[in-house]
Amino acid sequence: MQLTRTGCALRATSRRWATISNRFHAFNTTRAQSTTSQSATSTGPRSQPEYTRPPGLYLYGLPPGSKQPVSSPKSEGAAAGDTISTIDGKEYARDTQYNVPKQILDHVGRKLYLQPDHPLCLTRELVESAFPSDQGFNNRHEPHPVVTTKENFDDLGFPTDHPGRSKTDTYYVNQDHVLRTHTSAHELKLFSELQRELRNGSHGYTLCSDVFRRDSIDRSHYPVFHQMEGARCWRLVMADQVLSIEERSDKAGIERLLCLQAIREDRDRLPLWRHRHGEPVASHLLQQAALDLKTEDPNPTFDLETNPLQSSHSPVEVELVASHMKHSIEFLIAKVFRQAQNAGIISRSESPRVRWVPAYFPFTSPSWELEVWWQGEWLELLGCGISKQQLLIDAGIPESIGWAWGIGIERLAMLLYGIPDIRLFWSKDQRFLSQFGADQATKFREFSKYPECYKDIAFWLPEPEQDEKAAAAPKNGAETPVEIAVPSGAAASAGGHMSVEESISHPSFHENDLAEIVRDVAGPLVENVVLVDEFFSQKKQRKSLCYRITYRSLERTLTNEEVNDLHQKIRDKIEGQLRVELR
Numbered sequence: 084m085q086l087t088r089t090g091c092a093l094r095a096t097s098r099r100w101a102t103i104s105n106r107f108h109a110f111n112t113t114r115a116q117s118t119t120s121q122s123a124t125s126t127g128p129r130s131q132p133e134y135t136r137p138p139g140l141y142l143y144g145l146p147p148g149s150k151q152p153v154s155s156p157k158s159e160g161a162a163a164g165d166t167i168s169t170i171d172g173k174e175y176a177r178d179t180q181y182n183v184p185k186q187i188l189d190h191v192g193r194k195l196y197l198q199p200d201h202p203l204c205l206t207r208e209l210v211e212s213a214f215p216s217d218q219g220f221n222n223r224h225e226p227h228p229v230v231t232t233k234e235n236f237d238d239l240g241f242p243t244d245h246p247g248r249s250k251t252d253t254y255y256v257n258q259d260h261v262l263r264t265h266t267s268a269h270e271l272k273l274f275s276e277l278q279r280e281l282r283n284g285s286h287g288y289t290l291c292s293d294v295f296r297r298d299s300i301d302r303s304h305y306p307v308f309h310q311m312e313g314a315r316c317w318r319l320v321m322a323d324q325v326l327s328i329e330e331r332s333d334k335a336g337i338e339r340l341l342c343l344q345a346i347r348e349d350r351d352r353l354p355l356w357r358h359r360h361g362e363p364v365a366s367h368l369l370q371q372a373a374l375d376l377k378t379e380d381p382n383p384t385f386d387l388e389t390n391p392l393q394s395s396h397s398p399v400e401v402e403l404v405a406s407h408m409k410h411s412i413e414f415l416i417a418k419v420f421r422q423a424q425n426a427g428i429i430s431r432s433e434s435p436r437v438r439w440v441p442a443y444f445p446f447t448s449p450s451w452e453l454e455v456w457w458q459g460e461w462l463e464l465l466g467c468g469i470s471k472q473q474l475l476i477d478a479g480i481p482e483s484i485g486w487a488w489g490i491g492i493e494r495l496a497m498l499l500y501g502i503p504d505i506r507l508f509w510s511k512d513q514r515f516l517s518q519f520g521a522d523q524a525t526k527f528r529e530f531s532k533y534p535e536c537y538k539d540i541a542f543w544l545p546e547p548e549q550d551e552k553a554a555a556a557p558k559n560g561a562e563t564p565v566e567i568a569v570p571s572g573a574a575a576s577a578g579g580h581m582s583v584e585e586s587i588s589h590p591s592f593h594e595n596d597l598a599e600i601v602r603d604v605a606g607p608l609v610e611n612v613v614l615v616d617e618f619f620s621q622k623k624q625r626k627s628l629c630y631r632i633t634y635r636s637l638e639r640t641l642t643n644e645e646v647n648d649l650h651q652k653i654r655d656k657i658e659g660q661l662r663v664e665l666r
């Protein structure tokens with residue numbers, strides 16, 4: 084049936100190198116199918132879909148050897164004659180790489196994570212409370228959003244052909260600078276700054292910042308969002324200080340043993356570890372965290388083929404560091420669950436559940452994702468792993484070992500407060516902002532629900548060059564719909580089969596370019612853009628795509644004229660800027 088893969092929200096990019104699971108796709112499919120009986124261009128109020136997919140957050144799980152990035156056909160955003168861009172008070176020379184629309188720059192400097200009582204600020208504080216300064220974590224933020232491509236990609240070991248580097252996925256300020264796409268861009272610098280502190284034992288940091296990705300449009304994706312990064316390192320003890328002259332002959336071995344001992348002691352002090360081993364835990368922690376959290380961790384800590392330990396680490400070291408990291412992160416999640424229970428978002432009657440899934444990131448090995456069981460489904464929440472030793476060497480702390488994680492703050496806040504649409508975080512409406520405050524468990528109350536209205540846009544992709552035709556054409560049958568199989572989260576991030584990418588990508592069309600045009604014209608008035616139809620015409624030897632754009636304001640009812648006008652502008656721009664033929 085043609086519409087089996089309808090509702091494939093603009094997720095090709097993320098699917099290519101992220102973790103999107105079948106359950107989300109299944110939901111989208113159902114949703115789009117249920118609306119196909121309506122006229123393709125119908126507008127007007129319809130019932131609110133029960134959409135709950137939280138935002139993607141760690142999209143960098145693409146193993147080496149995966150498909151090449153698709154480059155953007157043209158750079159937009161640079162006004163003719165502009166040679167300098169000023170971003171957050173700093174000037175950058177422009178070149179042809181520039182592709183930052185003004186609308187994106189307008190988000191710079193809002194610092195929502197520092198705005199008192201804002202849900203993103205409260206969520207940051209909750210995360211920091213699990214990694215506090217009195218336990219050796221510097222809780223930091225980094226407001227300036229521009230980083231070098233070296234910081235964002237090279238320093239972290241991203242292969243040169245990683246899709247994340249593509250202009251379709253990343254906002255380039257010029258060929259050497261980007262709007263950071265993840266908080267990991269600051270890892271090397273922050274590890275370097277740990278150098279001094281590490282002399283006194285183990286140390287770590289958390290970092291919160293805004294990040295920018297050219298991405299799809301739906302209720303859980305926005306091109307500007309927030310991430311937090313956390314890390315901890317242990318330095319091999321300076322053996323000279325503690326060993327006698329005779330003992331120093333086996334200095335290296337003894338140092339490592341001492342380091343192991345230090346990690347073990349730190350791990351054994353963690354509240355969740357203590358709780359699980361029958362040790363007393365401070366009563367305020369028992370109240371603040373659902374320590375009865377159940378963990379599923381069926382895989383060995385490392386697997387030489389699929390999730391290897393690094394050559395410089397021993398199995399015992401990796402086991403201990405991973406154990407420290409997992410217990411620390413689970414404690415954070417136990418706090419999240421307790422707060423959600425207090426707000427009545429999830430029930431207290433069941434023990435909360437999480438599971439660890441092997442993953443891939445260029446800057447950690449072994450790596451994992453954490454999934455939480457949330458309202459009846461497994462939801463990815465965070466990526467993490469044992470930091471690559473090269474990173475620590477480059478940071479000037481070669482004799483250390485450490486872990487790191489990264490998490491999307493919007494996703495966490497959407498779960499914590501039951502916030503249904505990511506655009507709400509940018510709202511200045513008091514009906515939204517006044518709902519949240521420190522020390523109060525809050526469930527978001529919908530203050531208004533304005534009607535949605537959708538319109539479809541269909542077009543032929545450019546005719547592929549001769550040699551691409553064979554690849555683009557289906558093997559048999561005319562006008563054949565293409566089935567899209569969605570890889571499970573683990574498969575995608577750990578290097579599994581990526582059939583979605585193959586079915587949607589086209590040499591001269593990228594869905595993120597379409598999304599950027601839609602965002603540029605309609606900004607926050609667009610709720611969702613979904614691929615609802617796709618087929619290859621044998622007669623025309625061309626592929627046709629149809630996208631459904633759902634318009635809805637969070638603050639008022641849109642008029643038909645207004646939506647028609649926006650849609651026409653989008654059609655014009657698509658025709659003018661993408662090499663497609665409208666149908």
Ligand code: DAH
Pocket residue numbers: 140141142143144264265266267312313444446447466467468486487488489490
């Ligand atoms: N920066 C990653 C992303 O946005 C998330 C991440 C994964 C951060 C693993 C980490 C880490 O520090 O260890 O995709």
